[in-house]
Amino acid sequence: MTRYRDLHRRSIDNPEAFWREEARRIHWHTPFGTVLDRSKPPFARWFVGGRTNLCHNAVDRHLAERAQQNALIYVSTETGIERHYTYAELHGEINRMAAVMRSLGVKRGDVVLIYLPMIPEALFAMLACARLGAIHSVVFGGFAAPNLAARIEDAKPMLIVTADAGARGGKVVDYTPLVDEALARARHKTPHVLLIDRQLAPARLNAPYLVAYEPLREQFFDVHVPCEWLESNEPSYVLYTSGTTGKPKGVQRDVGGYAVALAVSMEYIFEGKAGDTMFTASDIGWVVGHSYIVYAPLIAGLTTVMYEGTPIRPDGGIWWRLVEQHKINLMFAAPTALRVLKKQDPALMKAADLSSLRTLFLAGEPLDEPTAAWITRALNKPVIDNYWQTESGWPMLAIPRGIEALPTKLGSPGVPSVGYSLTVRNELTGEPCAVGEKGVLTLDYPLPPGCMSTVWRDDKRFVDTYWSSVPNHQVYSTFDWGVQDEDGYVTILGRTDDVINVAGHRLGTREIEEALSSHAAVAEVAVVGVTDPVKGQVAMAFVVLRGAQGEGDPSERARLAAELAMTVDRNFGSIARPARVVMVSMLPKTRSGKLLRRAIAALAEGRDPGDLPTIEDPAALQLVRDALGDGGQN
Numbered sequence: 288m289t290r291y292r293d294l295h296r297r298s299i300d301n302p303e304a305f306w307r308e309e310a311r312r313i314h315w316h317t318p319f320g321t322v323l324d325r326s327k328p329p330f331a332r333w334f335v336g337g338r339t340n341l342c343h344n345a346v347d348r349h350l351a352e353r354a355q356q357n358a359l360i361y362v363s364t365e366t367g368i369e370r371h372y373t374y375a376e377l378h379g380e381i382n383r384m385a386a387v388m389r390s391l392g393v394k395r396g397d398v399v400l401i402y403l404p405m406i407p408e409a410l411f412a413m414l415a416c417a418r419l420g421a422i423h424s425v426v427f428g429g430f431a432a433p434n435l436a437a438r439i440e441d442a443k444p445m446l447i448v449t450a451d452a453g454a455r456g457g458k459v460v461d462y463t464p465l466v467d468e469a470l471a472r473a474r475h476k477t478p479h480v481l482l483i484d485r486q487l488a489p490a491r492l493n494a495p496y497l498v499a500y501e502p503l504r505e506q507f508f509d510v511h512v513p514c515e516w517l518e519s520n521e522p523s524y525v526l527y528t529s530g531t532t533g534k535p536k537g538v539q540r541d542v543g544g545y546a547v548a549l550a551v552s553m554e555y556i557f558e559g560k561a562g563d564t565m566f567t568a569s570d571i572g573w574v575v576g577h578s579y580i581v582y583a584p585l586i587a588g589l590t591t592v593m594y595e596g597t598p599i600r601p602d603g604g605i606w607w608r609l610v611e612q613h614k615i616n617l618m619f620a621a622p623t624a625l626r627v628l629k630k631q632d633p634a635l636m637k638a639a640d641l642s643s644l645r646t647l648f649l650a651g652e653p654l655d656e657p658t659a660a661w662i663t664r665a666l667n668k669p670v671i672d673n674y675w676q677t678e679s680g681w682p683m684l685a686i687p688r689g690i691e692a693l694p695t696k697l698g699s700p701g702v703p704s705v706g707y708s709l710t711v712r713n714e715l716t717g718e719p720c721a722v723g724e725k726g727v728l729t730l731d732y733p734l735p736p737g738c739m740s741t742v743w744r745d746d747k748r749f750v751d752t753y754w755s756s757v758p759n760h761q762v763y764s765t766f767d768w769g770v771q772d773e774d775g776y777v778t779i780l781g782r783t784d785d786v787i788n789v790a791g792h793r794l795g796t797r798e799i800e801e802a803l804s805s806h807a808a809v810a811e812v813a814v815v816g817v818t819d820p821v822k823g824q825v826a827m828a829f830v831v832l833r834g835a836q837g838e839g840d841p842s843e844r845a846r847l848a849a850e851l852a853m854t855v856d857r858n859f860g861s862i863a864r865p866a867r868v869v870m871v872s873m874l875p876k877t878r879s880g881k882l883l884r885r886a887i888a889a890l891a892e893g894r895d896p897g898d899l900p901t902i903e904d905p906a907a908l909q910l911v912r913d914a915l916g917d918g919g920q921n
């Protein structure tokens with residue numbers, strides 16, 4: 288372990304020297320002066336004074352050597368469309384998109400909200416923003432109107448880029464009515480909405496604010512838009528993520544630090560080389576999509592594969608055939624997808640020539656041992672679990688194969704990545720835990736390049752949320768439990784807060800509760816995550832109804848439960864739809880009125896909730912047990 292240990296130690300003992308060296312991986316229009324500004328902890332500013340641009344590093348910089356290499360391979364099994372773009376063609380499309388945005392008034396520092404399905408224009412729009420120095424905020428296409436409205440309200444975009452529709456599993460989802468509703472709900476008035484018309488749903492161009500992209504693209508076909516040279520610490524994007532409260536946090540990222548960190552991760556963790564092909568099966572609405580569909584592969588000169596569709600349509604062999612057809616070298620997915628694929632006919636995998644594939648990366652949720660063992664055997668290639676968060680932007684734990692091919696250990700995503708000073712700490716004292724002892728995973732100041740710089744427009748929330756929850760020490764909390772072994776390998780043991788992870792999607796139980804509370808029949812609600820063999824976790828809702836609604840009549844209760852599940856669809860998005868809505872007459876609470884979510888989750892999983900000295904009325908536990916066991920379900 289010496290090579291890894293030495294490099295990691297160097298990155299922690301002298302981050303300035305380490306990152307000064309690593310920063311050479313990207314192009315700087317103006318060199319930076321100070322490597323790290325530590326004057327205002329816990330804020331860290333990397334590569335101060337350096338000027339650079341993410342789009343230049345991802346695209347323009349490669350034109351000299353790889354103009355004719357594919358930059359993007361786009362495959363949609365929803366529409367049957369496949370398109371390839373060389374670096375030269377990608378450059379052209381980004382310039383067109385940037386020229387269109389500029390014609391609508393977008394300039395450096397403006398926010399552009401991107402609400403798009405998995406289409407090439409989503410990647411063009413992100414990189415066009417980077418080119419102009421505008422800040423993109425991508426909102427996952429599966430989110431419903433009220434969720435979108437909340438993000439419009441917080442991000443205050445000057446432009447929204449959307450499409451007529453998305454498609455998933457053969458179902459077309461109209462986007463324009465959702466955008467209409469979100470705009471009507473938000474107090475912030477967005478001046479323009481740019482519409483990419485895929486001709487999947489009826490065009491709604493009669494809406495007065497919609498601007499059609501295609502005619503403008505034609506008009507600006509040959510326009511070249513220069514890259515804005517941004518100071519390294521200017522914001523590149525804001526990506527909303529869930530936490531303990533009902534209000535999502537805008538994770539703000541910088542420019543220079545992000546570019547350097549991604550380039551470092553591509554070599555040390557992903558072993559991706561210029562000319563390789565990488566398929567990251569995520570969505571641009573999540574951080575994995577930002578970092579490993581869009582920015583990292585392009586910064587490192589790879590070909591990135593962008594896929595619209597599910598892993599099992601037209602059949603469960605589609606991903607393996609993509610590997611064969613496009614000679615994919617690196618693949619990155621969520622464990623859930625592998626659990627789905629594990630149930631498919633093994634012949635589908637065997638039929639494909641997977642010889643190009645070097646490594647499979649998995650992240651976003653715990654990788655269970657049976658799935659890890661199955662896929663490692665089936666592929667006979669390294670399977671690399673890696674642990675990180677929207678906030679970090681790149682893996683915090685992994686096997687750094689590009690430094691040293693350390694052995695993998697089932698159940699652990701590996702060891703801390705370079706730059707991450709990680710400690711498992713006791714949640715009551717804040718002191719470091721002993722080897723093998725469970726505690727909260729924390730990071731010491733400074734966070735390495737690439738990590739969030741702050742919460743969008745809310746420095747105080749950044750400090751209060753992330754840097755103030757561990758007693759006696761100002762350290763960053765991941766809000767994950769973990770345990771470290773004698774070799775430094777960490778195992779993740781779940782969240783310390785109210786975040787759940789459904790099929791690799793991070794959701795806040797408070798947000799789902801708010802969606803349910805909007806229904807007139809609901810008096811009180813508790814949402815908890817419950818273990819699921821495929822999705823990892825699913826949401827389960829426990830509802831106390833107002834008055835006597837639904838009482839005694841099982842069919843009325845079932846109807847109401849279905850209606851409540853639909854309320855979540857409408858207010859949040861179908862990914863958060865509870866697997867079960869259970870009606871109860873009372874919820875277990877503490878004497879001070881706090882919901883005992885962990886006790887409810889234990890009951891839902893058939894476990895003993897343990898000692899609950901602060902419970903107000905222990906009878907509530909039996910009521911929940913009874914409701915779970917009888918017709919209180921749907």
Ligand code: PRX
Pocket residue numbers: 528573574575649650651652653654672673674675676677678700765766767779781782788791792793
């Ligand atoms: O609880 C951890 C879990 O997902 C959370 C972060 O989710 P998100 O912000 O969506 O970022 C995903 C980036 C890959 C973490 O706090 N998590 C992520 N990766 C793993 C994981 N849990 C266990 N093992 C992992 N490899």
